[in-house]
Amino acid sequence: MSALLQARDLHKRFGGVRAVQGISLEVEADSVFALIGPNGAGKSTMMNLLSGTYQPDAGELVFGGVSLAGLPAYRRARLGIARTFQKIRLFRQLSLLDNVLAGFHLHHKVPAWQYLFPAAAFWRDWRTCREEAMALLDFVGLADRAHERAGALAYGQQRLLEIARALATRPRLFMLDEPAAGLNGGEVEFLLGRLREMGTRGITVVVVEHNMELVMNVADHVFVMDHGEYLFQGTPAEVQANPAVIAAYLGGEFA
Amino acid sequence: MMARTDQAFMMPPSRWVGYLVALALIVAAPLVLGTPYWRGILVVCAMNVLLALSLNLVLGYTGQLNLGQSAFFAIGAYVSVILVRSHGWNFWLAMVAASAAAGVAGLLLAAFAVRLRGHYLGIASLGFAVITYQVLVNWERVTEGVRGIYGIMPPPPIVLPGLPEISFGNSLALFWLVGGIAFVVYWMLDNLVRSPVGETLRALREDEVSAASLGINGARWKAFAFGLASTIAGLAGCFYPGFVGTLVPDAFNIVESFTMLAMVIVGGMGTMIGPVIGAVVLTFLPELLRSAGELRLMIYGIALTLVVLFMPGGILQLVQIVRTRLAPRADGGGSR
């Protein structure tokens, strides 16, 4: 079987900055794929290219056998690609519940007229969405705060809420950009468990992460970037032992 | 830009009570305010409610700064009148076509909203209203320009079998008609914003990038909001000329967009009832102060400034503050 996601020779520049230069990678289905590298290595840009937030200057992207060329982010979400953001982007004025409910956008099976005149199908959908949303909030440990405003959450909890919202799209591929940033020790442990759990639910995970402990604990495969370029890839153990990676880490500002 | 209050979650029973109270008010208002003058004000109020509801869908729920809503009001008014007078259409058919025409114009503005954000969209929409106004002034062959169109008839009577004919020549029946339409529009929008469509529009308002990551096609849903909102504004426009009897471009000066904006924000945008309250208060306040002329705009300006400065959630926010202050005393167990 070929990989779930394949990137070939991706390029992206911002003015004079070459953020991504000729990156090729393959993400195997039902694995946890970690993307690491020093600050400014181009990891977030890769996420944005894969999710469709940006379009590449050159290169190919294939997801589940479908070319992603030119597809905007919302179309990729339909194919089953979900993501979180390094700089958290919640619907801050909305409740936690409403944040997650918005994630069901693609999955409502209600005849359009029932949005004006609610009938049986509308209420069935209404109930199942709320039940599923509460289950997802429970999955990230926020069920008891469902009716609070998302903007009122502490930083780490906002990250967890973003995960619940993205999971509401029922993704095949879930990409998380530094999910552990700003989380305390207990929250990181919790997140680790949740990432493993996603693997067992048939969700392929791509995670950009600074927290080495987390990467080494959950990743099946680690891909290292530096200055927009490919540096190394392999198992966590291989990456940890690689001199080039160690040099990049010592040279970069890594935790 | 400005803070928005969250949509209040009401239990279904209280919603029904609210609807019944609103219906009772619509029926009773012109009987209490029995003079032709006050009934006329009520008709204007019902049209303003429709306009405020429409603008709020775009501004309050979808978060798109639209300063040109008067253009759609104008398109509804002119298209309906021209279809009836110059092409001999039945008024009710013309009403449907004129609302649709306004809706299509709204899609045009939505095309800008897909490319422009915030202030830039505000300026583009203002430009749209200015252009519409200039077309009304200069396309004299069709619109009669500044000379205006005179002797416009109210909607034709409705004849229902077994009932007396309902004539809209007086403002009593006309208010019940427009007020009834405003009620139905409110009810449908209220359902809509509580549905997944409302969830989608609010998501778009809060953050377009993460909305896209959830599969939301921003361009499509903005077009939906603009299209529906301008259809409703166009519908309101259909009743205006028959009520006043004349039609001149000045009735759709861009200042009218400003008054709609004031109603939405003073009442409390992003809520269903807020803009209705805003429309009612800002329609009646100048009348009560006996200053329908120049001072009207001044009152709107002052109200808008005060709200934006001190109470961004509008009158509705004030109501909620008062309610929370009173609440502990109400169930405090007779501490007095």
Ligand SMILES: Nc1ncnc2c1ncn2[C@@H]1O[C@H](COP(=O)(O)OP(=O)(O)O)[C@@H](O)[C@H]1O
């Ligand atoms: N939208 C953008 N506009 C301009 N430069 C950008 C943009 N996004 C990223 N960059 C630049 O691209 C490089 C890679 O950034 P990024 O992908 O965020 O790195 P990482 O996530 O690995 O820290 C950096 O030099 C950054 O300044």
Ligand SMILES: [Mg+2]
């Ligand atoms: Mg980054």
